[in-house]
Each structure stands twice: as structure tokens, then as C-alpha cells.
Amino acid sequence: MAIQVTATALPEVKIIEPQAFGDARGFFYESFNARDFTEHVVGGFEFVQDNHSRSVKGVLRGLHYQIQHPQGKLVRVTEGEIFDVAVDIRKSSPNFGKWVGVHLSANNRRQMWVPPGFAHGFFVVSETAECLYKTTDYWYQAHERSIVWSDPAIGIKWPIDLEPMLAAKDAAGKLLADAECFA
Template identity: 75%
Template sequence: MAIQVTATALPEVKIIEPKVFGDARGFFLESFNAREFADKVQANVEFVQDNHSRSGKGVLRGLHYQIQHPQGKLVRVVEGAVFDVAVDIRRSSPNFGKWEGIVLSAENHKQLWIPPGFAHGFVVLSEAAQFLYKTTDYWYPEFERSIAWNDPTVGIEWPIDFEPLLASKDAAGKRLADADVFE
């Protein structure tokens, strides 16, 4: 796979950059290799579900998590660009309430590893974006929670100058102080 892994300000959240082989025909990259992921990300996980979404410019999805059956997520973009965010929602963590954000795009091929215990969301920066992610547990709608994307105590600096388009469940997201979180 030949990946480069970079730690973020949240040590458990990792930026993964696969080696891209390109020529006049296009490019090739290995998007996931369990052995190298375990070795370099130091996360021995089993992915059980792959998800794919497509959204238009200005759509903001998140900040999602499951309070039971928490999911680790390996995320990437195959069309367009998004600003992707992880928020530490483990009360016992020294980084509780802190966030990390990165632009993921079809051009930069970067991926983000978001382990269980973090809320996740993204906003679409391009005209459209296709977002793919692997999860370490299945989706259980009864355990899904959402933190408000604009919670001032979290203070995410979204790189947008417009009001994002939200699903009703995201518009009803709770502030971190009122949300179910991990101990």
C-alpha cells in the first residue's frame, strides 16, 4: 500500500496519504491494506460496512456518532472536495471537545482515520462530492446521535461563508454540554 501516516492535534486521528502511481493513462492507488493499516496507523480493526454518499455544494453532514456500537471510520473523497472534521467526545480524554479538520479531495487522495469515541462530520466545498467510508461497526439508528455543527463551545472553524444545508437530524443536533458522550 505504501502509505504515509501523519498524526493530527488529536493523536488518535490520523491523516493517511496513499502512494499514487500516475501516468498519461490516469492513476492507481491502493485505498486500503489491512496489514499496513494495522502496522502504520497502529489500529488493528475489522471493517464491517462500506458507505458511499454524494452531496451538493454546501451540504453539511454531522456531527454524527453512535453512543452504543461506536464506529471507527476510514473516510475519503473520490469526487470533489470536503472539509472533514473529527471531534473528541470522550469525557476522560485530555482532548475532550477539541476538533481536527482537513480538506479531503479527489485530487489530494488523503484519507482520515477517525476512531470510535469521536463525532464526525463534513461540509461539501465543491459543486458536488462523493464521500466513501469504511466503518468498524454497523449502523444502528437507535444509537445514532448528532452534535450541533456550530456549537460555540467546540468552535469548529468551518471554511464556509454561507449557511449550510442540513438534514433535520443535524439541525436538531445537541450542544456538546447536553449530548450523550463517552466516558
């Protein structure tokens, strides 16, 4: 897997850009290779679940995390474009409460590695978007938590010019100051 890995302002969060090989017929690239991921991104994780979501323009999902059974997520987009966000919610981190965001799209083929200990969310920029993401642990509804997307203490600069469409659990998300966080 020929990849370029770029650190973000949050050193544990990485942007991964696989090399695509294309010609008049189309293109090919490896979207995941365990050996290269371990060598170039981070080791010690095994992916156990693949998720696929489809959303329309204006949908905002997140900011999600699991307080027990925390999940690392490798996120990519196969249709459309999203603004993908990770927030450090580890109280012992010097970056606690800080965020990073990047545009992921089918065209740029970027992926974002969101490690355990971070909340994750995204906003759909295009008419529709399909996201695929691998997780390092299973989903447990009892342990899922949500931080409100608009928490002023975090101050995410979402590319939003409308009121986003939210799931009920996301609209009821807590402020970071009131949320259960990691040590």
C-alpha cells in the first residue's frame, strides 16, 4: 500500500492518502492494508467492525464516542464529501478539548484515523455522502455518548451556513464540561 501519512494539529489523529493508480479505464487503490497501517500510522489495533452510512446534505452526525469499549475509527468517503472532525476528550492530554477537521471526499480519497479517546463527528457538504469506517471495538449502545456539535468551549468551525439536521441523540448531546470523558 503506497500511502502518505500526515500528522494533524492533534498528533494522534492522522490523515492517510493512499496512492491511486489510474488510466482511461478508471483507478485502483488499496483502501486498507494492515501491515502498512501498523508500520506508518499506528500499531496495536485490530479492526473488528466496518460501518457504512449514507447521509444527505446538511446532516451532522456526532460528536460520538464510547466511554467504555472506546473505538478507534478509520474514516473514508466513497461518495460525496464531508467535513470530518475529531475532538480530544482525554482529560490528561495537553490537547484536551481541542479539535481538528478535514474534508474527506470520494475525489481526494483521504482517510482520517481517529484514535480511541477522541469524539468523532462529520457534516455532509455535498448533496449526499457515503462514509465507510472501520472500528477497533464493537458498538455498544449502553456506552455511547454524544457531545453537542456546537459546544462553544470546543469552538469547531463547521462549514455550515444552515441549521444542520441532527439525530435526537445528537441534539441532546452534552457540553464537554458536563460530559463523561477519558482520564
